Amino acid sequence: MSGTALIGLDWGTTSARAYRIDASGAVTHERSAPLGILQVRDRTFAPALAGLLGDWSELHVPRLACGMIGSRQGWIEAPYCDTPASLDALGAGIKMVPREDLGIVPGVRTRDADGMPDLMRGEETQILGAVDAHAARVYAVLPGTHSKWARVEHGRLAAFMTFMTGEIYAALIEHTIIGRMAETRPQTAFDAANFERGVARGSSGGSVLHDAFGARTLALLGELPGRGVADWLSGLLIGSEIAAARRFAPDMRSVTIIANAELTRRYATACAQARVDPVMAPAHAAARGLWRLAKHTGRI
Numbered sequence: 001m002s003g004t005a006l007i008g009l010d011w012g013t014t015s016a017r018a019y020r021i022d023a024s025g026a027v028t029h030e031r032s033a034p035l036g037i038l039q040v041r042d043r044t045f046a047p048a049l050a051g052l053l054g055d056w057s058e059l060h061v062p063r064l065a066c067g068m069i070g071s072r073q074g075w076i077e078a079p080y081c082d083t084p085a086s087l088d089a090l091g092a093g094i095k096m097v098p099r100e101d102l103g104i105v106p107g108v109r110t111r112d113a114d115g116m117p118d119l120m121r122g123e124e125t126q127i128l129g130a131v132d133a134h135a136a137r138v139y140a141v142l143p144g145t146h147s148k149w150a151r152v153e154h155g156r157l158a159a160f161m162t163f164m165t166g167e168i169y170a171a172l173i174e175h176t177i178i179g180r181m182a183e184t185r186p187q188t189a190f191d192a193a194n195f196e197r198g199v200a201r202g203s204s205g206g207s208v209l210h211d212a213f214g215a216r217t218l219a220l221l222g223e224l225p226g227r228g229v230a231d232w233l234s235g236l237l238i239g240s241e242i243a244a245a246r247r248f249a250p251d252m253r254s255v256t257i258i259a260n261a262e263l264t265r266r267y268a269t270a271c272a273q274a275r276v277d278p279v280m281a282p283a284h285a286a287a288r289g290l291w292r293l294a295k296h297t298g299r300i
Contacts, residue, residue: 003028004061005300007053008290009102011069012036012122018052019287020059023300027284031056037074045075046100062299063102064290067122070095070104080109080119084156090124091297105293110159118162122286123148123258127157129288130258130281139249140256140281141271143238143263145170149245149255161248163241169234172212181219182229192269194228198235199242199270208240238270252276258285 005023009016014036020029035048050057070078078095085108093106107121123142131138133155142148145167150160173179201211215233218224224232246252254277257267268278282288294300 004059006061006291006294007056007059007063008287008294009049009052009063009065009069010067010122010125010286010290011065011074012067013038015039016048016052016069017286018056019284019290020056021287021291025288025291025295027287030284030287037068037071043075045069049100049102062294063100064094064105064294064299065102066105066125066286066290070106071121074104075102076104078104078106080107080121083108083110083160084153084158085124086156087128087293087296090128091293094293094297103299105290108157108160112161118160120148120150120160120162123150123160124157125289125293126258126281126285127152127289128292129285129290130256133292137251138256139252139254140258141245141267143257143259143267147241149248151249159248161245163244165237165241169237172215172233173230178212178215178229178233181216181226182233183226189227190265191225191228191231194224195231195235195266196269196273198232198237199239199273200235202236202239202241203243203274204239205243208236211236211240234266235270238266239274242270242274242276246274246276254279256281 003022004020006021008019008021016035017032019027022028033052040048069075076095076097081089081093094103096103105125108124109119111117127140131140131152138152140150147163147165148160151158215229219229256279257264258281271278
């Protein structure tokens with residue numbers, strides 16, 4: 001196992017992922033397990049880490065983690081940094097777990113123009129690993145349960161906004177009458193045409209609370225097939241999200257998408273439809289960000 005310079009951990013709410021990273025920042029091996037902070041009973045994080053790492057525990061290299069493991073419900077709290085958050089600020093905010101050779105990266109907090117606070121934890125490290133550190137201004141989106149849109153300036157996380165798109169979608173499909181209209185079996189193919197119809201409606205500036213009912217009325221009137229309901233609703237919510245993100249970033253011409261393949265496809269389609277050029281983030285963004293922080297703080 002020689003050649004490993006850092007063990008990086010992306011440790012979230014439901015799962016944990018470990019990376020072996022060499023001196024150039026390349027991921028050579030990775031492991032994952034359903035050991036998110038909500039799955040670890042009685043805060044027994046040390047045994048959970050040992051189980052995740054296995055024989056990697058024998059490696060005498062630095063360990064650096066990001067994500068919800070640094071929250072109040074995690075192993076040890078790494079308090080939030082304020083925007084604009086630089087490498088220096090994030091590095092200074094790293095907290096060491098007592099009696100463990102493990103550093104935890106802080107999250108980041110910001111406020112909008114009206115003073116409403118917003119938070120991220122874990123995404124800041126993915127952004128570090130995905131965007132050009134020397135660019136004057138870059139926009140990034142991290143789709144998911146709570147989607148994040150961020151503005152990065154000269155390598156500093158300057159501002160961001162959170163949208164509960166994924167969680168609202170799941171709630172509507174699983175817990176409202178709309179879900180009864182949708183064919184959501186795993187074998188149901190992605191309905192690109194109806195997804196794009198939903199994006200167009202969501203981008204139009206209407207009320208998403210009104211428009212969401214269209215998933216039911218269109219289906220009842222035979223204007224939307226059951227197999228297309230879920231994708232139409234997904235498009236509606238993502239389109240509404242992108243419209244709001246355009247107000248957050250009126251100068252945005254392109255956006256780096258940091259996501260898995262399925263979400264990347266959806267957001268790339270929706271962004272292109274909104275005339276925002278989608279840029280695909282490199283693989284292992286969290287690991288790359290952890291390596292950058294380790295380098296910056298002299299750990300490797």
